[in-house]
Amino acid sequence: GDSVTQMEGPVTLSEEAFLTINCTYTATGYPSLFWYVQYPGEGLQLLLKATKADDKGSNKGFEATYRKETTSFHLEKGSVQVSDSAVYFCALSDQGYSTLTFGKGTMLLVSP
Amino acid sequence: KAGVTQTPRYLIKTRGQQVTLSCSPISGHRSVSWYQQTPGQGLQFLFEYFSETQRNKGNFPGRFSGRQFSNSRSEMNVSTLELGDSALYLCASTYMDGETQYFGPGTRLLVL
Numbered sequence: 001g002d003s004v005t006q007m008e009g010p011v012t013l014s015e016e017a018f019l020t021i022n023c024t025y026t027a028t029g030y031p032s033l034f035w036y037v038q039y040p041g042e043g044l045q046l047l048l049k050a051t052k053a054d055d056k057g058s059n060k061g062f063e064a065t066y067r068k069e070t071t072s073f074h075l076e077k078g079s080v081q082v083s084d085s086a087v088y089f090c091a092l093s094d095q096g097y098s099t100l101t102f103g104k105g106t107m108l109l110v111s112p
Numbered sequence: 113k114a115g116v117t118q119t120p121r122y123l124i125k126t127r128g129q130q131v132t133l134s135c136s137p138i139s140g141h142r143s144v145s146w147y148q149q150t151p152g153q154g155l156q157f158l159f160e161y162f163s164e165t166q167r168n169k170g171n172f173p174g175r176f177s178g179r180q181f182s183n184s185r186s187e188m189n190v191s192t193l194e195l196g197d198s199a200l201y202l203c204a205s206t207y208m209d210g211e212t213q214y215f216g217p218g219t220r221l222l223v224l
Contacts, residue, residue: 032211045215098145098191098206100157100158101157
């Protein structure tokens, strides 16, 4: 079945540092890929998405590129802020179905 | 446009009781999905409803059930509660593209 693997956290960074959170996937079809963010005590917020190979999703300074050859969708940000501290989830939706398969989440802690 | 709303936000129940959670999707969204989030198992798909019909179901026991009304609002019910049902229950409504999901704030259920 489908699966998503994320790097374990927490990832601890200083403000303005470069962020990478790794995500790889296994899917039988041609999935769409998503990054969601969860702040403490809240639900999930859609951060960005990509629907086909070589697509780049971007939002609020975050970027991720759909790499079919490496089955990856790594999240990057050039300069993190304290307000980016949250848990980040990578997810896939296979062949247009509205069922998301999530990774286990990566906690990001940014210190001033 | 209003987001996904879930009620109640917090619930405390005792073992053996049953509980009903409610979700109102974003206006115009016809598909509603439910997920369970726990520290141990992460985010797991429960079921999806579209036009009042269950379209997809995750691997949960029959104690977990749901329904959708003609106005797309959805409810999920858990009967004979167990301690392990303590979790954050998230509802998501699906955009017209059929795969992008927007989440509500969740209902946090504690079973004592």
